Amino acid sequence: MGGRSTDRRPASQRDRATDRLMDLPPLVRNPRYALLDVFRGVACLMVVVHHAGFALLAGESPKGGGGPLATAGWAYNAVLRRLDLGVPLFFVISGYCIAASVDATRRRGSSSARFVARRLWRIYPPYWAALGWFLLVTIGLQRLGLERLLCCHSPYGLELILPQKLNAWQWFGNVTLTESWRHLIGGGPREIFTRVAWSLCYEEQFYFLCFLMLVLCSRRLYEAMGGLTLAIVLVRVAAADVGMIHRLDGTFVDLWHQFAVGLAVYWRLNVPSGERARRAVELMLVGLAAVGFTARIPNQPVAHSTGVTALFGLALIVLRDRDDRIVGWRWIAPLKAIGRRSYSVYLYHLPVTTVGTFGLYELGITGFWPRALITVPVVSLAAVGISCGFFWMVERHFLNPPIVGPSTAEGERRPPLAGESAPSASGA
Template sequence: MSSANTNTARYELLDPLRGVAILAVMLLHFSERGRESGDDLIHSYLWPITQHGYLGVQLFFVISGYCIAAALYGTLNKPQPFRYFMMRRFRRIFPPYWISIVLVVMLGFATIFILNTSPDVVFPLTPFDWLCNALLLQGPLHAVDANLVYWSLSIELQFYLVMAIALFWPKWTEAWLIMFSIVCLALNCFADWPLWGTVVVYWPEFLCGIVAYYWITGRMRWKWTPGYLVGIVIFQIVLQANQYEVLVQENGRLVQPIKLLFCLSCMATLLALRYYDQSIARWRSARCLAFFGIISYSLYLTHVPIGTRIFNLIDRLLGLDGLKWLACGLAAMVICTIFGWIFFRWFEKPWLNPPAPSPTTDTPKALPEGVAS
């Protein structure tokens, strides 16, 4: 058993969990190409498993809820806490993100000139779409994403803003979270407004991570806060469950109540494994997953544009049926991992926030708070 102090926010297993999440997302995107090949092995046996890789998104959001809650409470005693908090988030997210947009554009022009592809096919975006992508506003403004994974970063940015508002009234942080959670509950269950692309839809996922932070560190002013917040998530599951007659949608994805149950299970896993945190983190498999977790943001930003070109090239040369797709998929995983590591070293690591000094070590490592697909 670990002898770690379970009242601190430092949680070594978050990196391996990020690794699980990014690998699930990559398998989803890469296996989609195999499903298109019509191969029975892939369609009948592999795809039914990998098609749920989008749950890596939910896991990323839960982890982000935990880490941003820790960052928020680590900022309370800073001068100008709102500015300090948002500047760290900006520095952490935007520079690598903008560089990834440059990568998308460069690869797009290469496709146009080498393969003689129409620019309208490669870049089906308007100037407004590009502006929204540059500012991470494509979610709430319903603009087209330059990279299909960017939508979740827009959700992340909105989440940061919601959390940062609490810094204006530090003593009422929990009251703000409870009030916002109730508003999101009402909007998700009763409003007919178009909420797609807003943090309102995904707030319960983040909330599961916030609750895990409260229960692990005990930093709440009101002891009943975590139970109350969990109750809101459960209440939304019950209310939304009545809106569905099936568990799986036509596109093969689980309905929202099942996704929220998955997030609650992620929260429960964080709580259950906390005491064994450092012991499990020393396992070889955990260290391997931690490597993917550390570079998960860079992998997240680059695996689609890089992987897409790999699949397109192999498809033109050899085709993607059966074992050829499996070999191409493995090659894409390896090449994208290598490229993601290089991207991390050159374009992400220089912008990593240094750990904020804290006598209680209550701030986690300066690693990706959360990303999703």
């Protein structure tokens, strides 16, 4: 009684039985991809250093003429400006993990409500805490007469947005993670208070579409993913061709193709298929990379991100069979640890980098190389450290949601798949 199953078969046999019940072929391997934690760490560090890099002006190089030192300074600055490519890497990783989560939900016989509950529980409470953190910093420094550490008084840093500048509709969009597209239906221009939550606004739309596919097309999930991707790409191309792409600005149509790279990688690596089908996925990624680097793609917040996500997808395919060996390297461990805390680092770092860059400039670190070699690394390390503190205070409590919807007891004891957190304090 009490909902506990009396099925005594080993878990692997129960999994295969469930798959047969839904006419699902078994996966060719466990889809858990441990190296994704490492890539999460790399991606979030890229974003942190990119924001710290606003201590240097766009195109700035050391004063005093040319020479190798000036060239090195210019190149260093240029690299900092391109580290925003860490965000689209998250889209690919998310695509892979959500594909694994949706697939696991149907294979385990869990309800679609449970899939939604996991996403809501995992995303919103830590994000709302981040909103509180931004409000605390911005209002607190204004009350102390230190608004200059937030914005408006120096070009040497990425400004924060003051809360009093947002209207009620903009606050609604920020609280609900709909602000990227809320402006399409009214309420004033788009204003992302935390500056980083724009990507979460897209992610929530991606999750909703995957939920719909889980509900409506559970038995033909992969076909639905492929068909939806094709339809969205065609809509995007047609809208751009007739000059209407601006009417879709901020919607899933903008960046679904980058998220879909992760979906394609999941299918390529884990779902039984023929050799031609696997090669076709790889060729499509090569083609997407070519288009991404050669064509002008509208409504793309990060330059060259389409090409980079396609190449990243190919890299994930190549590295899959080396996954266990690479994550065992000792020097990889810090990146893996940061990757497990990457959501907190992404959410909470910006006030630290902003106040830090403006503050160190006021303290006299004003030359190009002092800003490049002292300000950027110091505020980056401080931002990661403080953000990891928020992981322990906030995020770790929302890694594993309460059980929602029917789910077997055995299913709860199975090893986690990609996109799922093991029941540990570290979120491993």
